[in-house]
Amino acid sequence: MVVLSKIYTKTGDAGETALGNGARVAKHSTRVNAYGTVDETNATVGLARQHSTGEIEAALARISNDLFDLGADLCTPDMHMDASLPYTPLRMVSEQVARLEREIDAMNEKLTPLRSFILPGGSPLAANLHLCRTVCRRAERLVVELATMEEVNAEAVKYLNRLSDWFFVAGRIANNDGKDDVLWVPGLTR
Numbered sequence: 001m002v003v004l005s006k007i008y009t010k011t012g013d014a015g016e017t018a019l020g021n022g023a024r025v026a027k028h029s030t031r032v033n034a035y036g037t038v039d040e041t042n043a044t045v046g047l048a049r050q051h052s053t054g055e056i057e058a059a060l061a062r063i064s065n066d067l068f069d070l071g072a073d074l075c076t077p078d079m080h081m082d083a084s085l086p087y088t089p090l091r092m093v094s095e096q097v098a099r100l101e102r103e104i105d106a107m108n109e110k111l112t113p114l115r116s117f118i119l120p121g122g123s124p125l126a127a128n129l130h131l132c133r134t135v136c137r138r139a140e141r142l143v144v145e146l147a148t149m150e151e152v153n154a155e156a157v158k159y160l161n162r163l164s165d166w167f168f169v170a171g172r173i174a175n176n177d178g179k180d181d182v183l184w185v186p187g188l189t190r
Contacts, residue, residue: 012046
């Protein structure tokens, strides 16, 4: 369990932060940008939860916890060194990805196929889920970029990829099972 008795430590005042393995890196490093954007995604999930109930709210609660797991995974580099750490690092696992896939499939069964691209909006929950989707996609891009430079858990990348799809489909569910989706009309304002 984490115990935080003092919130500010002043150890980051010079522009560095500690990773999960104790290494110090620049706060603008690709790794910190990646897990920081995962944290931003989680903050948008918190906003969406303010408009959700039932199954969607319960799923968003699970996703919020998963995103903290993902941040913990990303802040601890050198997966091949896991055994040498004094603790077992938390890593994303395939079951977390599979759960998202099952939930996407179940939600998608309720929806009619899209005949147009949709615009973010509709209900407050749908609009917030589209915000979740776009921030999640940015997190995914940063994690993929990190993976070109350092070792990254492949399940972390898969999770973000599925999660953005989950947000998209859940946004349609939040728009009266897609009936109230806001459709893109190409060239509408020409």
